[in-house]
Amino acid sequence: MSKFQFPESIISRPVYGTLTSRPGKAHLMIADAEGAEAILDLAVQDAVLMAKSHIIYIPKGTGETYTTKLRALKPAQFYEGPSYEASVQRLRHVLANAHQGLQVYLAGTEGLMGQAQNEAMQAGIPHTSIQTEHRGSVARRMQCVHCKGITEDVMHDPFQCAHCGLHLFVRDHYSRRLAAYQGVRVDAEDHGNIPEPQELYS
Amino acid sequence: MSAAPQKAKPGAEQIPVTVSAVVPLNDLVTRFEFKRRDGKPFPTFSGGAHTVVTMNDDGRTRLNPYSLMSDPSDTSTYAISVRRDDNGRGGSLFMHTRVNVGDEMTITYPVNLFSLDLRARKHLFFAGGIGITPFLSMIAQLELMNGNWELHYSVRTEALGSYVDELRYKFPNKVHVYYDDKSEAIPLEDLLDGQPLGTNAYVCGPKGMIDWIHATAESAGWPDAQVHSEEFLAPAPGKPFEVRLCKSDLTIQVGENESLLEAIERSGVEAPFLCRGGACGQCETNVVSYDGEFVHRDHWLDDEQHADGSKIMPCVSRFVGKSLELDR
Numbered sequence: 028m029s030k031f032q033f034p035e036s037i038i039s040r041p042v043y044g045t046l047t048s049r050p051g052k053a054h055l056m057i058a059d060a061e062g063a064e065a066i067l068d069l070a071v072q073d074a075v076l077m078a079k080s081h082i083i084y085i086p087k088g089t090g091e092t093y094t095t096k097l098r099a100l101k102p103a104q105f106y107e108g109p110s111y112e113a114s115v116q117r118l119r120h121v122l123a124n125a126h127q128g129l130q131v132y133l134a135g136t137e138g139l140m141g142q143a144q145n146e147a148m149q150a151g152i153p154h155t156s157i158q159t160e161h162r163g164s165v166a167r168r169m170q171c172v173h174c175k176g177i178t179e180d181v182m183h184d185p186f187q188c189a190h191c192g193l194h195l196f197v198r199d200h201y202s203r204r205l206a207a208y209q210g211v212r213v214d215a216e217d218h219g220n221i222p223e224p225q226e227l228y229s
Numbered sequence: 230m231s232a233a234p235q236k237a238k239p240g241a242e243q244i245p246v247t248v249s250a251v252v253p254l255n256d257l258v259t260r261f262e263f264k265r266r267d268g269k270p271f272p273t274f275s276g277g278a279h280t281v282v283t284m285n286d287d288g289r290t291r292l293n294p295y296s297l298m299s300d301p302s303d304t305s306t307y308a309i310s311v312r313r314d315d316n317g318r319g320g321s322l323f324m325h326t327r328v329n330v331g332d333e334m335t336i337t338y339p340v341n342l343f344s345l346d347l348r349a350r351k352h353l354f355f356a357g358g359i360g361i362t363p364f365l366s367m368i369a370q371l372e373l374m375n376g377n378w379e380l381h382y383s384v385r386t387e388a389l390g391s392y393v394d395e396l397r398y399k400f401p402n403k404v405h406v407y408y409d410d411k412s413e414a415i416p417l418e419d420l421l422d423g424q425p426l427g428t429n430a431y432v433c434g435p436k437g438m439i440d441w442i443h444a445t446a447e448s449a450g451w452p453d454a455q456v457h458s459e460e461f462l463a464p465a466p467g468k469p470f471e472v473r474l475c476k477s478d479l480t481i482q483v484g485e486n487e488s489l490l491e492a493i494e495r496s497g498v499e500a501p502f503l504c505r506g507g508a509c510g511q512c513e514t515n516v517v518s519y520d521g522e523f524v525h526r527d528h529w530l531d532d533e534q535h536a537d538g539s540k541i542m543p544c545v546s547r548f549v550g551k552s553l554e555l556d557r
């Protein structure tokens with residue numbers, strides 16, 4: 028099942044919706060892994076949408092399953108990237124040459140949506156006009172508030188910062204600018220007292 | 230909205246001024262310039278701001294909002310341009326026929342309900358007739374900052390095109406004028422197409438024009454937050470009605486040609502306002518009880534609030550029926 032209902036949380040935690048086709052001159056869709064399913068559902072809503080769409084897709088270990096299906100939608104342009112980092116140049120290029128009336132649809136993991144939303148906002152699209160739909164992994168992109176390093180795809184709480192090695196507590200406090208949740212040292216008061224890591228939402 | 234929380238108060242702070250120039254521009258529009266009576270500099274303002282002018286019309290107080298059209302960085306003079314409306318409630322006629330150089334008047338501190346979004350890549354202005362005025366101060370502000378803008382200005386005839394010559398002379402490549410009497414129309418769909426991402430559109434003019442631009446931009450996929458409009462409604466006349474002001478323990482009559490807000494003020498009760506045109510929300514008043522129908526005309530309350538009869542905007546809205554009690 029690729030849909031997960033996040034429990035209610037603090038106001039800083041992003042909320043995601045369901046992609047719906049909106050009127051626009053051009054459509055840009057960015058998805059990773061199971062996010063492809065949200066794009067496939069979107070295509071069903073509007074038969075003419077794909078002729079004006081550019082899909083940037085990062086399979087993230089899902090193999091060929093989704094790529095084949097997405098290509099079969101016959102979008103105006105399709106790009107498959109090995110990773111978000113490797114695709115970001117292309118995304119920036121597309122946004123830099125885009126015009127008012129572009130609709131942006133983001134689907135997949137929180138890390139992908141957060142980072143792509145940032146790029147779209149910097150290009151001049153108000154975040155209220157950017158659609159998102161969470162699909163697939165509940166893994167998080169975390170920033171260590173101590174060393175500022177980012178750890179991608181965090182699945183456990185607490186987790187160890189990939190940069191400074193501190194054990195960090197996974198919180199819902201989110202920075203839209205960094206597109207990352209803020210992790211705080213779990214044993215700050217009592218060094219070495221590190222609880223057993225639990226899988227997120229398990 | 231990022232405005233600091235404001236106490237409900239009757240209008241913004243007042244500035245006593247002297248009329249320093251009265252400049253007729255054409256058959257319908259006259260410019261009025263003001264200097265401060267105390268000789269101090271005026272506050273700087275941001276493009277799109279308006280001021281409310283107090284007129285003393287033979288004992289009747291008229292308060293009309295006008296966009297400031299002078300250069301926002303010029304603190305020596307404020308200027309407004311007033312279009313004469315022969316069928317209106319009389320404020321613009323008063324300005325045209327009774328106000329002379331040297332007259333003393335009061336105006337309020339500027340209030341901006343129509344400001345530039347300075348994050349915009351480009352500013353696309355659409356003006357209809359006297360709706361040009363807020364754009365004059367916005368243009369002056371953007372010119373100082375080297376901002377990217379373009380104006381599309383629709384006027385009835387060449388003779389009635391206020392500031393057309395001046396704008397064209399100063400900004401030949403940025404100003405585009407369309408004449409109704411030559412059946413010229415703003416090529417809106419083409420203009421909205423191909424604008425750089427992050428362009429903001431602004432419209433000031435008749436209601437039909439505002440609605441047209443909002444609807445066309447929406448169907449072209451423009452974010453709602455990037456299409457701005459300003460329309461000051463003038464209070465419409467209507468059947469007289471009676472209102473009970475609970476807190477003040479007063480029953481007042483609202484005349485045919487005055488607004489509910491004006492009637493409240495006339496009875497000596499202080500009531501909050503800023504725009505007097507149904508746009509700012511400042512005059513929002515709770516309804517205690519009613520038996521009848523509201524004539525809601527504001528752009529502030531939503532449809533649900535209009536339907537449930539819990540609130541009224543007394544600057545532009547009226548009431549028809551047996552009884553109305555307000556929390557004022």
Ligand code: FES
Pocket residue numbers: 501502503504505506507508509510511512513527529542543544545
């Ligand atoms: S005074 Fe602004 S809405 Fe009534």
